Amino acid sequence: MSAELFSVFYQFADVFAFLILSAAGLAIVFGMMGVINMAHGEFIMCGAYVTVGLVKLGLPLAIAQALAALTAGLIGVAVEYLIVRRLYKRPLDSLLATWGLSLIVTQSMLLIVGSSITGIGTPEGSFAIGGYTFSTYRLVLFACAVAVLIGLYVIFMKTRFGVMARATMQNAAMAKALGARTGRIYAISFGIGAGLAGLCGALYAPTMTLIPTMGATFVVESFVTVVVGGANVLLGTAPAAVFLAMIRMALNASYGQIIGQIGMLFAVILIIRVLPEGLSSVLVRRGR
Amino acid sequence: MKSGHLLKVAVLGVVLGTAAFGVAQAAEPPLKVGLLEDVSGDLAFMGMPKLHGSQLAVEEINKSGGILGRQIELIHLDPQGDNARYQEFARRLLSRDKVDVLIGGITSASREAVRPIIDRTTTPYFYTNQYEGGVCDASMISMGAVPEQQFSTLIPWMVEKFGKKVYVIAADYNFGQISAEWNRKIMKDLGGEVVGEEFIPLGVSQFAQTIQNIQKAKPDWLLTINVGAAQDSFFEQAAAAKLNLPMGSSIKIMLGFEHKRFKPPALNNMHATANWFEEIDTPEAKDFKKRWRAKFPDELYINDMGYNAYNALYMYKTLVEKAKSTKLEDLRKVIAAGDACIDAPEGKVCIDPKSQHTSHRMRLISVGPQHEVTVEKDYGTIKPYWLGDIGCDLTKKNDKDQYTPSHLPNKS
Numbered sequence A: 001m002s003a004e005l006f007s008v009f010y011q012f013a014d015v016f017a018f019l020i021l022s023a024a025g026l027a028i029v030f031g032m033m034g035v036i037n038m039a040h041g042e043f044i045m046c047g048a049y050v051t052v053g054l055v056k057l058g059l060p061l062a063i064a065q066a067l068a069a070l071t072a073g074l075i076g077v078a079v080e081y082l083i084v085r086r087l088y089k090r091p092l093d094s095l096l097a098t099w100g101l102s103l104i105v106t107q108s109m110l111l112i113v114g115s116s117i118t119g120i121g122t123p124e125g126s127f128a129i130g131g132y133t134f135s136t137y138r139l140v141l142f143a144c145a146v147a148v149l150i151g152l153y154v155i156f157m158k159t160r161f162g163v164m165a166r167a168t169m170q171n172a173a174m175a176k177a178l179g180a181r182t183g184r185i186y187a188i189s190f191g192i193g194a195g196l197a198g199l200c201g202a203l204y205a206p207t208m209t210l211i212p213t214m215g216a217t218f219v220v221e222s223f224v225t226v227v228v229g230g231a232n233v234l235l236g237t238a239p240a241a242v243f244l245a246m247i248r249m250a251l252n253a254s255y256g257q258i259i260g261q262i263g264m265l266f267a268v269i270l271i272i273r274v275l276p277e278g279l280s281s282v283l284v285r286r287g288r
Numbered sequence B: 001m002k003s004g005h006l007l008k009v010a011v012l013g014v015v016l017g018t019a020a021f022g023v024a025q026a027a028e029p030p031l032k033v034g035l036l037e038d039v040s041g042d043l044a045f046m047g048m049p050k051l052h053g054s055q056l057a058v059e060e061i062n063k064s065g066g067i068l069g070r071q072i073e074l075i076h077l078d079p080q081g082d083n084a085r086y087q088e089f090a091r092r093l094l095s096r097d098k099v100d101v102l103i104g105g106i107t108s109a110s111r112e113a114v115r116p117i118i119d120r121t122t123t124p125y126f127y128t129n130q131y132e133g134g135v136c137d138a139s140m141i142s143m144g145a146v147p148e149q150q151f152s153t154l155i156p157w158m159v160e161k162f163g164k165k166v167y168v169i170a171a172d173y174n175f176g177q178i179s180a181e182w183n184r185k186i187m188k189d190l191g192g193e194v195v196g197e198e199f200i201p202l203g204v205s206q207f208a209q210t211i212q213n214i215q216k217a218k219p220d221w222l223l224t225i226n227v228g229a230a231q232d233s234f235f236e237q238a239a240a241a242k243l244n245l246p247m248g249s250s251i252k253i254m255l256g257f258e259h260k261r262f263k264p265p266a267l268n269n270m271h272a273t274a275n276w277f278e279e280i281d282t283p284e285a286k287d288f289k290k291r292w293r294a295k296f297p298d299e300l301y302i303n304d305m306g307y308n309a310y311n312a313l314y315m316y317k318t319l320v321e322k323a324k325s326t327k328l329e330d331l332r333k334v335i336a337a338g339d340a341c342i343d344a345p346e347g348k349v350c351i352d353p354k355s356q357h358t359s360h361r362m363r364l365i366s367v368g369p370q371h372e373v374t375v376e377k378d379y380g381t382i383k384p385y386w387l388g389d390i391g392c393d394l395t396k397k398n399d400k401d402q403y404t405p406s407h408l409p410n411k412s
Helices: A002-032 A040-056 A061-082 A091-112 A136-158 A160-170 A172-177 A182-207 A216-229 A233-255 A257-274 A279-287 B002-025 B044-063 B083-096 B108-119 B147-162 B174-189 B208-217 B228-240 B283-295 B304-323 B328-336 B386-390
Strands: A126-129 A132-135 B031-036 B072-077 B101-104 B125-127 B140-142 B165-171 B193-200 B221-225 B247-249 B270-274 B341-344 B347-350 B360-367 B373-382
Touching: A002 A040, A002 A126, A002 A132, A002 A136, A002 A160, A002 A182, A002 A216, A002 A233, A002 B208, A040 A061, A040 A091, A040 A182, A040 A216, A061 A182, A132 A136, A132 B208, A136 A160, A136 A182, A136 A233, A160 A172, A160 A182, A172 A182, A182 B228, A216 A233, A216 A257, A216 A279, A233 A257, A233 A279, A233 B208, A257 B193, A257 B208, B031 B044, B031 B083, B031 B304, B044 B072, B044 B283, B044 B304, B072 B083, B083 B101, B083 B108, B101 B304, B108 B125, B108 B174, B125 B304, B147 B165, B147 B174, B147 B221, B147 B247, B147 B270, B147 B360, B147 B373, B165 B174, B165 B208, B165 B228, B174 B193, B174 B221, B193 B208, B208 B228, B283 B304, B304 B328, B304 B341, B347 B360, B347 B373
Parallel strands: B031 B072, B031 B101, B101 B125, B125 B140, B165 B193, B165 B221, B221 B247, B247 B270
Antiparallel strands: A126 A132, B270 B360, B341 B347, B360 B373
């Protein structure tokens, strides 16, 4: 019985981690900054490829993953400075620009690195409960997802940068008038978002097939989680992931992956219909 | 000024050269071969060897004088794994470029997308993949292996070796669904039991729940007919969770070269039946691999699709030369006479007159813990007999249909 209970928790944790890690970067870039970043998947792919490359050079996995997230973050800062910065007031153009970027990046990777590279293998470690065996690494992913949530909360709610960032997102002109360096804040925020996307790719790299379009497998889940979370991403993303993970896990377990995916997307449609502002609108109202 | 002058001379040279070339070639316009293969998108890693195999065959045939003295012009378009683009490009190749033959398509969905378009023309079409079988269509010539060559060999072997309980994970589209149906039929005939079947939407990459469902069902072995890079993540995740079950498949190793793309031992204990895999070491195969590697030194793996794509051009050459014509009806007369055979790197292969599918030398291969491939069993040449047995006879009637164990021709 306890094996069944644990397995339910494990499966929930697995889907939850996938949703949080794929959505965290987008929550900042799309949720807070309002940039519909179609290249989100390519930042994820970047994290994965850098991780695998560094591990093949002999670095330990954890360090490679940290460096990969950092690389994606720095590329994010550059992308913000070169492309996104000019398009804050033109959201549809930024959508097109980032989509174009995504196409260019996937095709360039295909041409330069090739259609597929060899994986590095999931770190050893598994444990058995009842008749089931589980991979320890999946729990590491869950721990990372929780850590990312806590980290985001601390950065944006407890630090001076966070206060200024939130002020800039709410009213850039006023924040600027009060002395916030909004240009730099935008760049750093975008960089954090890209870095978190890179972290997602870095963490999932050992468990997946590595191809240039691998980011696409995360993109639907990430947008869905952020949209269901709603306007206040710091409050909304976690409950959105909990809610969607529970639905998907229950349906996956009983009816298989097809129904799991259909059911989750159906729930998303219902939520957007009933709560156009997302889950966080309810939470914020309650809070006041 | 000087460079401008040079340019003029160069242009003149090119024009004259082209004109001279044009005169020499005017009597024999090239044969146009239309090729639809994905070299970008999710299936690029499989499509690339298909393009390479076609290019290698075209180069070799052109060097040795072409087909009936005519050079081959290969027109490749990349549908990027998008079935709508497959249809658009097929129309373009057929009606604008007026190709003499159309080759290609990776997924069965893409094949079924272009087949009705080809059926409205008189252009022959070669499908070069192994697939779920059953297409009885006079316009189509199938070069890959089919279930009676792959499943009727593999599944009895797996049952005998590992046990009667199987769990199936399959991609959720026509290939996966029909292959699963084949498995059900063969398992029933063997007195085995399908303890679970899970169909996975394309693009899904997370399998923790599936792995647990498998452990709950306690099968003796797995049939893995999952498709695409995302779904292949199953192997890494199953290995990390220590699932440790024997696996069988009709598309792994020789087609998707998962043993080259994943770190050992993720593909340990995988078994497949194949007409080609790069590890074949007969003299003919070695010679073929040497020529391939000379042209494409960076190829990660020469897969069976690429190999079949290479054979398709030689088969086309044989058909055209025997028929002394490029017309579909004339090519089909050669097939109907049972004369459509080539000496392929795997050995002699022939097109079956009734179904227009290809006979193959089938071998059962196993993957070891270091991802080494060993041949377990050699079945010799197996003919594609199933369609003929159920009543498809293209020499008499063009059904233009795809049959499955549960969708058989009407007995009239």
